[in-house]
Amino acid sequence: xxxxxxxxxxxxxxxxxxxxxxxxxxxxxxxxxxxxxxxxxxxxxxxxxxxxxxxxxxxxxxxxxxxxxxxxxxxxxxxxxxxxxxxxxxxxxxxxxxxxxxxxxxxxxxxxxxxxxxxxxxxxxxxxxxxxxxxxxxxxxxxxxxxxxxxxxxxxxxxxxxxxxxxxxxxxxxxxxxxxxxxxxxxxxxxxxxxxxxxxxxxxxxxxxxxxxxxxxxxxxxxxxxxxxxxxxxxxxxxxxxxxxxxxxxxxxxxxxxxxxxxxxxxxxxxxxxxxxxxxxxxxxxxxxxxxxxxxxxxxxxxxxxxxxxx
Numbered sequence: 201x202x203x204x205x206x207x208x209x210x211x212x213x214x215x216x217x218x219x220x221x222x223x224x225x226x227x228x229x230x231x232x233x234x235x236x237x238x239x240x241x242x243x244x245x246x247x248x249x250x251x252x253x254x255x256x257x258x259x260x261x262x263x264x265x266x267x268x269x270x271x272x273x274x275x276x277x278x279x280x281x282x283x284x285x286x287x288x289x290x291x292x293x294x295x296x297x298x299x300x301x302x303x304x305x306x307x308x309x310x311x312x313x314x315x316x317x318x319x320x321x322x323x324x325x326x327x328x329x330x331x332x333x334x335x336x337x338x339x340x341x342x343x344x345x346x347x348x349x350x351x352x353x354x355x356x357x358x359x360x361x362x363x364x365x366x367x368x369x370x371x372x373x374x375x376x377x378x379x380x381x382x383x384x385x386x387x388x389x390x391x392x393x394x395x396x397x398x399x400x401x402x403x404x405x406x407x408x409x410x411x412x413x414x415x416x417x418x419x420x421x422x423x424x425x426x427x428x429x430x431x432x433x434x435x436x437x438x439x440x441x442x443x444x445x446x447x448x449x450x451x452x453x454x455x456x457x458x459x460x461x462x463x464x465x466x467x468x469x470x471x472x473x474x475x476x477x478x479x480x481x482x483x484x485x486x487x488x489x490x491x492x493x494x495x496x497x498x499x500x501x502x503x504x505x506x507x508x509x510x511x
Contacts, residue, residue: 208253208254208255208256208473209255209256209258209474210255210256210257210258211258211259211260212257212258212259212260212313212314212315212316213231215234215257215260215313216228216231216234219234219236219313225237227359227360227363227364228363229363229376230373231315232314232315232318233312233314233315233318233363233376233380234312234313234314235310235311235312235356235359235360235363236310236311237308237309237310237311237360238264238266238307238308238309238310238311253299254276254297254298254299254469254473255297255298255299256295256296256297256298257292257294257295257296257298257313258294258295259294259315259316260294260313260314260315260316261291261292261293261294261312261313261314261316262290262291262292262296262298262311262312262313263289263290263291263292263311263312263313263314263387264284264288264289264290264291264292264309264310264311264312265288265289265309265310265311265312265349265352265353265356266284266285266286266287266288266289266290266307266309266349267286267287267308267309267310267349267350267352267353268286268306268307268308268309269284269285269286269304269306269307269308269309270304270305270306270307271304271305272284272285272302272304273285273300273302273303273304273307274300274301274302275290275298275299275300275301275341276297276298276299276301277292277296277297277298277299277340278296278297278465279297279465279468279469281301282340282341283341284341285343286349287343287344287345287346287348287349288341288342288343288344289341289342289344289349289352289387289390290340290341290342291340291342291387292340294316297469297473308353309353310353310356310357310360312356318380342390342391342394344390348386348390351386352383352386355379355382355383355386356383358379359376359379359380359383362375362376362379363376408446408449408450409450411436411438411443411446411447411450412446412447412450412451414436415432415436415443415446415447415455415458416458418432418435418436419432419458419459419462420462423459423462423463423466424463424466424485424486425486427459427460427463429443429444429455429456429459432455443455444456460500463485463496464497464500464501466485467481467485467493467497467505468508470484470485471505471508471509472508472509478490478493478494478505478506478509481493481505482494493505
């Protein structure tokens with residue numbers, strides 16, 4: 201199954217509205233946490249699942265647990281394709297563009313869509329969570345052991361049943377938050393183990409590698425509005441010349457290459473999947489006008505925005 205269509209941008213509230221009118225046995229807690237069992241490809245088609253089309257989720261985190269699966273599934277996140285098999289957890293952070301390209305014939309597991317503010321209600325320690333935020337952006341698909349997969353599946357099954365109970369129960373909220381907190385700490389534990397295993401295989405990062413990581417983190421936050429190497433160098437208290445040398449040494453590409461790559465990726469997504477006209481896209485991406493955007497795009501792709509949109 202592969203769906204072609206325009207990119208849709210959804211807030212968590214919009215996803216919540218669609219979830220409430222769709223079919224299926226999903227559970228919703230206080231309009232902040234959506235939990236749904238995985239379905240096979242035919243049921244997904246019949247249920248008109250929104251994520252079979254390219255969808256940008258602005259202020260929500262999407263988590264997929266595939267416990268059992270016949271065959272595999274395919275997910276595209278930020279124009280990169282991931283193959284999902286059994287005993288896999290997939291985590292997509294806010295602002296990403298997500299699409300189910302291929303659904304399995306049969307799967308057992310759970311999907312979660314949660315409001316960005318819900319993490320604070322899960323009683324997760326921010327000190328424990330912070331070291332893994334960058335890691336979550338880099339490591340979207342994680343293979344886990346069958347035992348861990350079974351544990352997470354059971355946790356979410358119980359969470360689903362608790363959410364479906366009478367919310368007037370005096371301990372209802374406490375039970376839901378306790379259960380989601382346990383799940384959250386299990387995810388942190390998985391990320392910690394993964395980081396330790398990678399650390400054991402890698403040498404201590406050099407100063408240049410740390411600078412590169414800082415540059416990429418800043419770029420991820422600011423590339424829509426800031427395309428100047430000077431901006432990033434100033435943020436890092438480095439000279440543009442030194443930053444360019446460091447990034448080139450570590451990655452083989454210049455800062456300008458990285459900036460242009462992200463800007464062009466965003467532009468291509470908007471041209472292919474949004475309903476905005478080219479002038480609106482130019483303003484959305486902080487170009488002074490459509491002509492400037494067109495020249496920028498053609499210099500880096502060899503074609504005009506209109507030509508790319510019509511391909």
